[in-house]
Amino acid sequence: MGFFSFKRKKYVTLTVKDKATEDKLEQENLSSNELSPEEKNSSLWIKCPSCKEILYKNDLDGNLKKCPFCDHYFYMTAKERIELLIDENTFEEFDSNLIPCNPLSFPDYDEKYQSAVEKTNMNEGVISGVGNLNGLKVSLAVMDFSFMGGSMGSVVGEKITRAIERAASLEIPLILVSTSGGARMHEGILSLMQMAKTSAAIERLKIKGIPYISIPVDPTTGGVTASFAMLGDIILTEPKALIGFAGPRVIEQTIKQQLPEGFQRSEFLQEHGMIDVIAKREEMKDVLHKLLSCAS
Numbered sequence: 001m002g003f004f005s006f007k008r009k010k011y012v013t014l015t016v017k018d019k020a021t022e023d024k025l026e027q028e029n030l031s032s033n034e035l036s037p038e039e040k041n042s043s044l045w046i047k048c049p050s051c052k053e054i055l056y057k058n059d060l061d062g063n064l065k066k067c068p069f070c071d072h073y074f075y076m077t078a079k080e081r082i083e084l085l086i087d088e089n090t091f092e093e094f095d096s097n098l099i100p101c102n103p104l105s106f107p108d109y110d111e112k113y114q115s116a117v118e119k120t121n122m123n124e125g126v127i128s129g130v131g132n133l134n135g136l137k138v139s140l141a142v143m144d145f146s147f148m149g150g151s152m153g154s155v156v157g158e159k160i161t162r163a164i165e166r167a168a169s170l171e172i173p174l175i176l177v178s179t180s181g182g183a184r185m186h187e188g189i190l191s192l193m194q195m196a197k198t199s200a201a202i203e204r205l206k207i208k209g210i211p212y213i214s215i216p217v218d219p220t221t222g223g224v225t226a227s228f229a230m231l232g233d234i235i236l237t238e239p240k241a242l243i244g245f246a247g248p249r250v251i252e253q254t255i256k257q258q259l260p261e262g263f264q265r266s267e268f269l270q271e272h273g274m275i276d277v278i279a280k281r282e283e284m285k286d287v288l289h290k291l292l293s294c295a296s
């Protein structure tokens with residue numbers, strides 16, 4: 001004793017995350033913000049993530065899914081958005097029977113798809129069809145974030161392409177409401193091909209001179225932003241919606257700079273020319289009608 005002291009050296013431990021892990025965390029972050037209507041409605045009360053008030057869920061439903069205290073916008077399902085925008089009993093749905101296959105035999109894809117079907121009561125992450133907007137006939141497709149994070153696989157891309165082609169053949173305006181975490185990785189390159197397919201269909205619509213209004217809502221990112229969501233003749237959104245390609249954290253790490261306040265939110269994007277119109281949820285239908293009446 002006294003000659004040696006057997007003290008354990010203290011080491012600093014560093015957690016090193018690679019870019020793939022960061023991307024995954026970001027994606028999870030995005031998804032964890034999203035709860036299906038069933039999850040949100042599992043109790044009678046919901047806490048507003050913005051003002052932290054406890055809300056009675058019926059109050060929220062009766063207020064277009066907006067917080068009555070701070071006006072925070074909660075997610076709307078595709079069905080709720082169709083009810084918001086289309087005249088009662090005029091919506092005719094198409095292609096509801098299309099379901100994806102598992103072309104790459106991606107592990108757990110079948111199970112994940114099945115659980116999304118059970119959770120949302122939908123066959124895929126988009127509902128498409130034809131209906132009247134204040135008496136004006138439109139072709140409409142609405143994405144739903146609660147279905148696998150609104151990811152675009154081959155069926156989502158196909159249904160959106162058909163909605164575009166329907167607008168072209170019936171010569172009626174097109175409205176696409178998008179919300180998405182991006183392309184569906186489980187279908188690999190087939191998901192990415194949907195970007196080219198939808199963009200080509202929109203180009204053909206433009207050649208015919210038929211108006212297309214794109215409505216990316218919170219959140220719209222990845223391959224959907226990089227294709228049809230940004231190709232509208234007019235791009236319309238709700239206040240404070242997150243719209244971008246890569247998430248803010250990935251950008252910050254790549255360019256090693258802090259991003260400005262409100263980066264990738266509607267108001268910032270409108271100021272910088274990426275968004276044309278920001279409309280409140282309760283005014284959305286009338287704003288659309290006004291825009292389409294000018295176009296026709």
Ligand SMILES: [Zn+2]
Nearest residue numbers: 048051067070
């Ligand atoms: Zn609130």
